[in-house]
Amino acid sequence: MTATDAQRTINAVFRIESPRLIAGLTRIVRDVGLAEELAQDALVAALERWPESGIPDTPGAWLMATAKHRAIDQLRRGKRLERKHEQLGHEIELQQELAAPDLEAAIDDNVGDDLLRLVFISCHPVLSTEARVALTLRLLGGLTTEEIARAFLVPEPTIAQRIVRAKRTLAEARVPFEVPRGAELAARLSSVLQVIYLVFNEGYAATAGDDWTRPALCEDALRLGRILAELVPQEPEVHGLVALMEIQASRLRARTGPSGEPILLLDQNRARWDHVLIRRGLSALARAEALGGARGPYALQAAIAACHARARTAEETDWARIAALYGALVELMPSPVVELNRAVAVSMAFGPAAGLELVDALLSEPSLQGYHLLPSVRGDLLAKLGRFDEARTELERAASLARNARERAMLLERAAACARGSAAP
Amino acid sequence: MKFMILVKANKNSEAGELPSEELLAAMGKYNEELVKAGVLIAGEGLHPSSKGVRVRFSGGKTTVIDGPFTETKELLAGFWLWDVASKEEAIEWVKRMPNPMDTESEIEIRQVFSTEDFAPSDPTGELRAAEERLRAQVEKKP
Numbered sequence: 001m002t003a004t005d006a007q008r009t010i011n012a013v014f015r016i017e018s019p020r021l022i023a024g025l026t027r028i029v030r031d032v033g034l035a036e037e038l039a040q041d042a043l044v045a046a047l048e049r050w051p052e053s054g055i056p057d058t059p060g061a062w063l064m065a066t067a068k069h070r071a072i073d074q075l076r077r078g079k080r081l082e083r084k085h086e087q088l089g090h091e092i093e094l095q096q097e098l099a100a101p102d103l104e105a106a107i108d109d110n111v112g113d114d115l116l117r118l119v120f121i122s123c124h125p126v127l128s129t130e131a132r133v134a135l136t137l138r139l140l141g142g143l144t145t146e147e148i149a150r151a152f153l154v155p156e157p158t159i160a161q162r163i164v165r166a167k168r169t170l171a172e173a174r175v176p177f178e179v180p181r182g183a184e185l186a187a188r189l190s191s192v193l194q195v196i197y198l199v200f201n202e203g204y205a206a207t208a209g210d211d212w213t214r215p216a217l218c219e220d221a222l223r224l225g226r227i228l229a230e231l232v233p234q235e236p237e238v239h240g241l242v243a244l245m246e247i248q249a250s251r252l253r254a255r256t257g258p259s260g261e262p263i264l265l266l267d268q269n270r271a272r273w274d275h276v277l278i279r280r281g282l283s284a285l286a287r288a289e290a291l292g293g294a295r296g297p298y299a300l301q302a303a304i305a306a307c308h309a310r311a312r313t314a315e316e317t318d319w320a321r322i323a324a325l326y327g328a329l330v331e332l333m334p335s336p337v338v339e340l341n342r343a344v345a346v347s348m349a350f351g352p353a354a355g356l357e358l359v360d361a362l363l364s365e366p367s368l369q370g371y372h373l374l375p376s377v378r379g380d381l382l383a384k385l386g387r388f389d390e391a392r393t394e395l396e397r398a399a400s401l402a403r404n405a406r407e408r409a410m411l412l413e414r415a416a417a418c419a420r421g422s423a424a425p
Numbered sequence: 426m427k428f429m430i431l432v433k434a435n436k437n438s439e440a441g442e443l444p445s446e447e448l449l450a451a452m453g454k455y456n457e458e459l460v461k462a463g464v465l466i467a468g469e470g471l472h473p474s475s476k477g478v479r480v481r482f483s484g485g486k487t488t489v490i491d492g493p494f495t496e497t498k499e500l501l502a503g504f505w506l507w508d509v510a511s512k513e514e515a516i517e518w519v520k521r522m523p524n525p526m527d528t529e530s531e532i533e534i535r536q537v538f539s540t541e542d543f544a545p546s547d548p549t550g551e552l553r554a555a556e557e558r559l560r561a562q563v564e565k566k567p
Binding site: 008216 | 426461462464466467506508510511513514516517518539
């Protein structure tokens with residue numbers, strides 16, 4: 001094995017082990033920043049020793065033992081570890097923990113709770129969303145600072161700073177280290193799900209470009225979601241989010257054309273959808289629904305995505321069901337964009353006049369004023385009703401609000417078709 | 426990155442012998458670890474090649490050939506599909522697997538082609554600009 005091969009292998013081992021390692025250390029030292037430093041020290045030691053000695057049979061245990069030795073060293077030298085624990089009165093406990101051998105069984109018992117603790121700390125509401133995203137990807141996703149920076153198209157020092165500040169904020173806010181339970185867990189969960197979905201969207205919303213790390217972000221988010229689903233299997237919205245991500249990810253290969261142009265869902269070649277992911281998404285959705293209770297926003301969005309996923313062709317789409325699901329969603333997420341999507345579904349299910357009524361009710365919405373999809377949808381509905389002059393005006397207006405040249409061209413084509421007195425371009 | 430993990434056959438798997446209780450339990454536990462790590466996408470065992478069939482394509486014609494097939498070590502007994510960050514991670518996970526056979530065995534790791542591999546180019550930089558605007562849009566999404 002060459003030096004770089006050995007390094008890559010050790011980094012891969014670390015990537016697999018580091019969330020549990022950091023999680024376990026966090027429980028012991030009660031300081032996530034210190035836990036990460038100790039874990040990094042263990043990695044450095046591994047990079048020094050393993051190329052010669054080979055990778056140990058249980059690398060996780062080796063890393064944990066090494067990290068604990070470093071912690072004991074720090075304790076002896078009277079560093080911050082001791083001061084902090086004197087404050088908390090944990091000093092004796094701490095020494096015992098650090099001296100205790102790592103029994104396989106004990107590690108297993110603690111792992112789920114440790115990881116959950118780390119999840120909730122990384123996504124603590126006292127942190128900004130940006131900080132939560134960076135910290136979660138670093139501590140739980142095992143991404144390096146450089147990988148995170150590349151994924152978000154931001155300089156590496158910016159991410160490094162963000163993570164340093166996040167750890168300081170957590171320390172200063174003295175966030176408690178107990179894992180939330182019951183009602184508190186359900187309440188804190190929404191900020192965790194928000195972080196995961198944000199990472200997913202960062203990868204998904206990127207149209208095809210030359211930056212190959214972007215679709216990888218969808219995979220990072222999916223892995224985090226799947227891990228969370230096993231940690232809190234009793235929470236339906238976690239399964240809902242996983243279902244939504246699996247189904248959306250199933251369309252990644254079909255979303256762009258040969259010259260990179262985006263292809264709308266209804267125009268996509270469904271043979272290019274990943275049906276393994278669709279099956280996984282439908283199965284996650286079933287898990288959410290089996291838990292009973294009213295569907296939350298992620299489960300609803302997943303159910304809408306599932307309607308599309310189940311239709312073998314665009315023509316077979318169950319629009320009435322989608323319209324009903326949007327109706328439920330808008331109650332939970334009363335947003336004009338969701339209402340606009342509902343209007344589209346209603347028009348597909350019950351005819352353009354029904355859809356137009358709903359769209360017209362949105363015309364005075366302040367947040368939709370510069371949104372090209374409002375006049376675009378309205379224009380399409382008017383055209384279907386044979387009101388071609390009005391349709392053309394709307395589509396030209398939509399073109400003026402379009403976000404890029406390709407979109408503008410498509411809208412102008414549709415407007416021109418209306419001038420010719422037909423609904424189709 | 427996605428990888429197919431291919432379990433090569435041996436004469437016992439070809440004879441349709443089921444794995445021992447112990448191995449089933451160990452594999453069960455291993456699969457659980459894969460699920461808990463968010464890595465497992467799919468995984469199945471395959472019936473022996475005596476139940477299988479090959480279709481050969483030649484000069485516009487097809488020929489159907491019944492199993493069993495003789496080159497045991499080139500046959501498959503099962504597969505997984507995994508979602509990991511690198512080939513080294515896939516290798517590391519395979520090393521942690523209990524030996525899937527009660528004899529010497531072999532696992533092959535193959536990367537699956539993905540969108541990135543087929544990513545079209547962005548000659549005018551317009552797609553990248555659109556990306557930036559889309560990102561602003563996503564940040565405003567409900």
